[in-house]
Amino acid sequence: MKKLINDVTLYVNEMLDGLVAAVPSLQRLEGTQVIVRSELSEKVGLVSGGGSGHEPAHAGFVGKGMLDGAVAGEVFTSPTPDQVFEAIKAVNQGKGVLLIIKNYTGDVMNFEMAAEMARAEGIDVEQVVVSDDVAVENSTYTVGRRGIAGTVFVHKVAGAAAEAGLSLQEVQRVASKVVDSVRSMGMALTPCTVPASGKPSFELADDEVEIGIGIHGEPGIERRSIQSSAETVDYLLEKIIADMKVSADDEVAIMVNGMGATPLSELFIINHHVAEMTKANSLHVYRTLVGEYMTSLEMSGFSLSVLKLDEELKTYLDAPSAAPAWTQTEG
Amino acid sequence: MKKLINDVTLYVNEMLDGLVAAVPSLQRLEGTQVIVRSELSEKVGLVSGGGSGHEPAHAGFVGKGMLDGAVAGEVFTSPTPDQVFEAIKAVNQGKGVLLIIKNYTGDVMNFEMAAEMARAEGIDVEQVVVSDDVAVENSTYTVGRRGIAGTVFVHKVAGAAAEAGLSLQEVQRVASKVVDSVRSMGMALTPCTVPASGKPSFELADDEVEIGIGIHGEPGIERRSIQSSAETVDYLLEKIIADMKVSADDEVAIMVNGMGATPLSELFIINHHVAEMTKANSLHVYRTLVGEYMTSLEMSGFSLSVLKLDEELKTYLDAPSAAPAWTQTEG
Amino acid sequence: MIGVGMNLEQFANFIHDYAQRLEALKDTLNELDNRIGDGDHGTNMARGFHTAQQQLQAKSPEDLGAACNVVAMALLGSVGGASGPLYGTIFMKLGGALKNLAQADIEQLIEGLQAAKTGIIERGKAQFGDKTMLDVWEPTLEYVTAHSCDEELLQAVMVARIAALETRDRVAKKGRAAYLGPRSAGTCDPGSVSSGLFFEVLISAWRGGVETIPWETLVL
């Protein structure tokens, strides 16, 4: 394991301190693994989080117009309920708190326990569970789909809605609309290595890739031979679009998300073909994000997300945000 | 070679198209490898560039408050003079153009030839050559130091100075001040693979690192056993500070720059120790940038840059910029 | 030795031994989780029970119920992931059943374990056969309930062991491994293995005489 770290047991601790040292608009709640905005506004509070190792998610999306708090678990391990509870208490301004949870058994259970604790103290808490990964079959017999990079769209839109002064129920409605409208799928060229285990999460031959991976170094649903960037995009995009209710002339937002080690140049090469293919499908791309938003440590690979837009979602997507990892590109 | 690409000969072409497809504030000059702002302001023009493979540099720093144009060569190969000339012509608003060049034989020669062409057409062209890499000995017998990640500080400060309406000579003076005040040094855990060659740029054992690397996959000045993140920071920071004229209570800006494949979490862990060590050296950190600014494809590693500040540099560093790869963190 | 049961000291030994065995089995559990999940189950469990053991020592609770609660809170506060709330719930429910008891007889213990199992189902909504720790809890508790006399109890360890190993061929329906679909078959469920070890160490603390199961060689 070749990493620029000190003590594996201090990984998350040092990372969080290094983050707040660099970003004055964020602070760490003392004695916790919770990052909150240095200045909170009087509005519905937004809390998200999950295991560490997905940086810039989730703390990078804390800031005016997006999240108010992010809770960091150990690497790829969902945070504990007491930590989530601390975040809820810290961001609650009397208008209630919305939890944005990615659909993993651990995340759901830990956040729900925290919600129970908070409600017991009289705090209004609601939640949305993001499940955008079309790689996973969705049926009542399964755990449902995973939440992956599409979650960042939920942070952005719900954050803008909260900033606009909407009520907890309204912010939840808007957030749920994003959950319903976003689909994603990812693939990996290489595994990643969780510091505590020290071993690669899987092994791949030089010409193999994993398709339909999660964001925790899990193997995907299928192992294939490597194809060109364009063929890979075709494969993922087809699965994504097949699962969405989009029709010609619909407006969409696109996210080309790097898993950690993919050069930005390759992400742009990917986007080059995404732009061609969305056009071929008569979809209007209203906004495109290309970069690292939800990573898996040093995994090489990417995910594609497509969000179907309406006027309301466009407004909230366009609203400014000061979160350090949100890149505002001028229209 | 495991990459998400199509045709190696189309690498730069598809990347540039994929970039402008994502960023509406940028456009590609038709038939060239030049990216310019969609809307230019009447001010001194700023052009930088170099080989591709350093994304987000250089095109990601094109935008209001930073560069006006960026020229992309083949991967790790400086662009040709005719391309640089096109960029100069496109951004010139009659107030002259400043070229920001990194100190490599190829870059300097190609940009200088372009400057000669432009001057022959009556365009006022000046240049600054960035040489921030303290890994390389600076003497009259050598080529001088390389320009690496510190270049981004030059883009930012000179960009703000130009936006503020300064004359070409004044913008050049400010840019030169940054060149004089910034020092950097980098290291690598892994090599990178230039698409056209298909082979790793060097080979390292599992416990070896290269210290004092450039940004083109070149081997560094020294091969060592891997050390902890903190020890590595100590080593680089000591070399950097020893070479600067900083004294207690000086204000500095810090850049912790990922080489392409280093997880952001590790960059924060690095910054955690940088913050401690600058404090121990009685330096006041005015602003910290942590992320990928000047990369070497999928190389794993990082560079540290320290910029000594004065009031003028602080003002220009703080000024807003719309360049997509510049992250503004609120104070 | 009819009337086998557990006192505070035995409970503390149980937690101590379980923590130690988890530490030793950490890499194996991580490796199993690596194959069909995210590779952290060993790290999670070892971290959690190390914390639990420390807190138990620091707080020296007065009865079994309080001791279970100390363990539950330690797990909830230090594990995270799926196993944190699940093992946390196990000890919370056990604590409820053993409230104010300095010593528990076998019926009380079994009642507590039944409550724990119900807690797992409530939290995780899994069924037997979904390739989760429930695949161990369900048959082991069924056996223990039907055969609670001392000699037979020893056999419960074998039941748990077989149940854990039988998860190997199943396709996961719950938890992270479920995302792999058919690819999840062929690897033992890590949480089932940690639960198999749980019963091994628990029954050893109850009555002793349990042979150490070579989990590492059995499951890899």
Added chain:
Amino acid sequence: MIGVGMNLEQFANFIHDYAQRLEALKDTLNELDNRIGDGDHGTNMARGFHTAQQQLQAKSPEDLGAACNVVAMALLGSVGGASGPLYGTIFMKLGGALKNLAQADIEQLIEGLQAAKTGIIERGKAQFGDKTMLDVWEPTLEYVTAHSCDEELLQAVMVARIAALETRDRVAKKGRAAYLGPRSAGTCDPGSVSSGLFFEVLISAWRGGVETIPWETLVL
């Protein structure tokens, strides 16, 4: 065959053959550049002379000077890096010396090559011994100037070959390899090898009878 020289056809053959040989030697040049630079010298040169050859065919210039200029512009517009301006300058200077000539004799050619060498020095500011292509140009031109009769000319190929190989032990003072300091010793300078090949193919086009140098086995 006294009065050996070069006409337009020979020049076109020279560019054609050089482009082909560069393509064949591409990986070797990249590998050398990988060891002490950034691994692109082969790609750069092959791309540049492929373009030059195409442009030459497309534009069919009328004299040697114009042909050299076509090559110079093609290189300047397609190579980049350090080698682009340097090889571009070489052909620009050569073109100046061969202006309006349909055919050049050996003195005119040598004059042109001298001007090219001066151009390299002006652009690159290197000295002999700095481990750059100048380490080949300097001794080869010195030899050619002193021994320009036909038979001796053949020996110039050997001089260039030895000069290129002798860069191996030097520590680079200019170009990207200079950043490596002492670590640059032990590898032949890629630009010197491409220049050695330049002289081999050039002299072969002049007078024929040059044996193909096995650069790949010599330099790796």
